[in-house]
Structures are given as C-alpha cells and as structure tokens.
Amino acid sequence: MGFEQYHEPAGELSAETRTFARMCANLTEEAEAIGWYEQRISLERDPAARAIMLDSLAEEYKHFSMELEFLFRAKPLWREIAKGILFQDGDIVANGEASESAAGGAGGSGPGEGPPAGPGISPGTSLGIGSLKEQKQ
Amino acid sequence: MTANHLLRELAPISDAGWRLLDEEARQRLSVALGARKLVDFSGPHGWEYSATNLGRTEQLPLNGGLVVAQRRVLPLVEVRAEFAVSRRELEAYDRGATYTDLDDMDAAALRIASAENVAVLHGWEEAGIRGVTQASPHEPVPRVEAFVDYPKRVAKAVTVLLQAGIGEPFGLALGPGHYNAVMESAERGGYLLSEHLQRILHGPIVWAPGVRGAIVMSLRGGDFLFESGQDLSIGYSRHDADSVHLYLEQSFSFQVATPEAAIHLRGSGEQ
Numbered sequence: 001m002g003f004e005q006y007h008e009p010a011g012e013l014s015a016e017t018r019t020f021a022r023m024c025a026n027l028t029e030e031a032e033a034i035g036w037y038e039q040r041i042s043l044e045r046d047p048a049a050r051a052i053m054l055d056s057l058a059e060e061y062k063h064f065s066m067e068l069e070f071l072f073r074a075k076p077l078w079r080e081i082a083k084g085i086l087f088q089d090g091d092i093v094a095n096g097e098a099s100e101s102a103a104g105g106a107g108g109s110g111p112g113e114g115p116p117a118g119p120g121i122s123p124g125t126s127l128g129i130g131s132l133k134e135q136k137q
Numbered sequence: 138m139t140a141n142h143l144l145r146e147l148a149p150i151s152d153a154g155w156r157l158l159d160e161e162a163r164q165r166l167s168v169a170l171g172a173r174k175l176v177d178f179s180g181p182h183g184w185e186y187s188a189t190n191l192g193r194t195e196q197l198p199l200n201g202g203l204v205v206a207q208r209r210v211l212p213l214v215e216v217r218a219e220f221a222v223s224r225r226e227l228e229a230y231d232r233g234a235t236y237t238d239l240d241d242m243d244a245a246a247l248r249i250a251s252a253e254n255v256a257v258l259h260g261w262e263e264a265g266i267r268g269v270t271q272a273s274p275h276e277p278v279p280r281v282e283a284f285v286d287y288p289k290r291v292a293k294a295v296t297v298l299l300q301a302g303i304g305e306p307f308g309l310a311l312g313p314g315h316y317n318a319v320m321e322s323a324e325r326g327g328y329l330l331s332e333h334l335q336r337i338l339h340g341p342i343v344w345a346p347g348v349r350g351a352i353v354m355s356l357r358g359g360d361f362l363f364e365s366g367q368d369l370s371i372g373y374s375r376h377d378a379d380s381v382h383l384y385l386e387q388s389f390s391f392q393v394a395t396p397e398a399a400i401h402l403r404g405s406g407e408q
C-alpha cells in the first residue's frame with residue numbers, strides 16, 4: 001500500500017494535515033472515477049450496464065461533493081474563493097479573478113495565503129460569510 | 138506593504154487576536170443577517186466592483202443623427218460600522234484569558250446587520266435600493282391583537298402569494314419583538330406557534346433585527362438578489378495607548394426581480 005498523498009515525511013506532519021492530505025487524495029480519486037465512468041458510459045451499449053454505471057456515477061458525484069465540502073470547512077480562504085465561483089453565472093475565469101481579489105488572496109503571496117494553521121481567517125481577508133440562504137433550507 | 142485597503146497589517150493585534158475578532162464577528166453577524174437567509178446572494182465581486190448591471194438603458198437626446206442611449210446601473214453602497222477594542226483586553230487574550238470584552242464590536246455587528254436587513258427588506262431611498270416591502274404590490278396583512286392568531290395572518294399571506302402564482306417554500310422574516318413573541322408562544326392545545334408557522338411556510342423563520350412587523354417571502358430563488366462587492370470584513374482605522382479603532386465594512390446592492398413574491402405583515406404602530 002502506497003502513501004503517495006504525502007509530499008513531506010508523514011511522521012513530521014500533524015494529524016490535521018494528514019487528514020487533509022487523505023481527503024485531497026480521496027477527492028482526486030473521485031474525480032478520476034467520474035472521468036472513467038463518463039468514458040465507459042459513452043461506449044456501453046447494454047442498457048442495464050449503462051443504468052448501473054449511471055447510478056454509480058451519481059454516487060461519485062456525491063462523494064466528490066462531500067469531500068470538497070470537508071476541505072472547504074477546513075480552509076476558510078478556499079471556501080471563500082469558491083463561493084465567488086461555484087454556482088455563479090457568467091464568465092468562470094472572471095468570477096475566479098474577482099473572487100480571489102475579494103478574498104484578499106490575489107497572487108498567492110498576501111497575508112491571506114500561505115500555510116493556514118488556525119481555525120480563523122488570516123489577516124487581509126473578509127469574514128467569509130457570503131450566502132446564508134442554504135443554511136435554513 | 139499592506140494587502141488591501143483594510144490595512145489590517147498596521148494594527149497592533151496578534152494573529153491570534155485577529156482570529157478571535159474575526160470569529161466573534163462572524164458568529165454575531167451570521168445570527169443577525171436575517172435578510173441574507175432569505176434572498177439570493179451573488180459575489181463577493183471585490184472592493185473595486187462599483188455597480189450592478191440593470192440591463193436597461195436611458196435614451197439621450199438625438200445627437201447629429203445618432204440614436205444615443207446610456208446604460209443604467211445600480212451603484213453599490215459602502216457601509217461601515219466603527220468600533221474600538223481595548224488593548225488591555227487583547228493582551229489578556231494573548232496571555233490566555235478565557236473572557237474578552239468585545240461588546241463594542243458586538244454592537245457594531247448588530248448595527249451593520251440591521252442596516253443590511255432594513256435596506257433589503259424595507260429599502261434605502263438615499264442608496265437607490267428598493268426594498269422587498271416597498272416593491273410588493275400586495276396589500277399588507279393587517280395586525281391583530283392576539284398573538285395566537287398569528288398563524289391565520291401567515292396563512293393569509295401565503296394564500297395571497299400562491300394566488301399570485303408564487304411557489305413554495307416561503308420564509309418568514311420577523312423583527313425582534315415579533316420573533317420573541319412567536320418563539321415564546323404556545324397555542325391552545327400546547328403546540329408551539331413556531332412549529333405551526335413552519336408547517337404553513339414549508340420554510341424557515343428568521344430573526345431580522347431592524348425589520349418592522351414581519352415579511353413572508355418566496356425562497357424558490359430568482360426573486361430577490363443581493364449583490365456583494367466586498368463582503369463583511371474588519372478593517373483598521375487607528376490606535377492609541379488604550380484602544381484599537383477598527384470597523385466592519387461591506388459594499389452591496391439589492392434588487393427585487395419579482396415584486397409579487399413577498400408580502401408585508403404590519404407590526405404595531407404601522408399604518
């Protein structure tokens with residue numbers, strides 16, 4: 001069994017960082033599975049086999065989304081930038097640039113970027129409140 | 138060098154102190170931003186973002202055989218609530234104190250959240266914002282004396298919206314007075330009034346300081362749009378030997394796309 005998700009010596013990483021790395025690896029695997037199912041379904045002619053794979057694909061969507069939400073909760077700056085991009089109309093790149101700027105993380109070298117350790121938002125960013133509508137529905 | 142106009146790096150506040158302030162503000166604001174729990178949110182688009190596109194034009198006088206139209210936009214409004222934090226309190230927190238007096242910041246959070254609630258739900262003429270109750274074409278539901286009759290008022294409001302072709306779910310924004318009364322009240326038979334209301338609405342009841350009376354509004358989406366430039370942030374103003382002077386700040390606009398998707402329930406003292 002490999003431990004490719006660790007880029008640094010695992011023994012030197014905190015439990016929190018190891019969990020984060022595992023969830024990143026999970027996210028990658030779910031994305032790969034989505035891509036593989038997409039290819040298989042596009043070629044499969046058997047209706048029953050297609051139905052099963054479509055069902056499986058929906059599971060991968062769910063797993064990917066849950067893991068992404070876990071990672072967002074772990075990293076407020078990531079969550080804040082994503083809020084300005086996900087489920088937004090318009091140009092994706094423009095939304096991304098605006099969201100990064102609004103979050104104070106432009107260029108990746110500001111105080112809002114870097115290795116975030118604590119539970120709060122780093123200096124230079126907004127409070128990351130955004131939409132509250134979904135919390136009540 | 139500073140990251141942006143908030144100038145947070147210039148404040149004599151430790152990283153741990155900033156985390157404390159951000160988390161406290163986030164918690165206070167998330168509770169009080171009632172309107173934001175009921176409307177669509179777009180952004181944040183950044184501090185540089187100045188206006189919302191309305192998609193409309195205004196004809197200008199003909200000029201040299203040309204047809205001239207000017208784009209109409211809704212400028213974002215900047216709102217700031219200033220507060221001070223004691224340097225002794227921040228130093229105590231850094232030493233491990235379990236209680237930190239942030240009352241002034243809490244009051245500022247309530248002020249700026251109330252301003253947002255009022256702008257969205259009742260409008261802000263000077264800022265060019267037409268609020269939900271201003272835009273609604275429905276006759277407001279009159280107030281009644283007995284609070285146990287509240288479900289009848291809400292049911293009537295929901296019926297008006299359904300008859301206008303507005304679909305469920307619905308949310309109910311309540312000012313503090315109405316919210317307390319609803320949450321504390323039990324109807325005949327012991328049912329909680331709040332549970333009865335949620336069954337009628339199929340949606341949430343939210344506390345919205347600043348709101349007059351109550352508002353029933355559709356949550357189906359696409360009816361009410363809050364556009365955020367810079368979302369709520371804490372910035373640094375100045376400091377002296379005793380205090381650090383900070384502020385909560387945001388920029389936003391608000392539009393009603395479907396005026397008939399909400400109805401006002403009058404509160405006491407309203408005509």
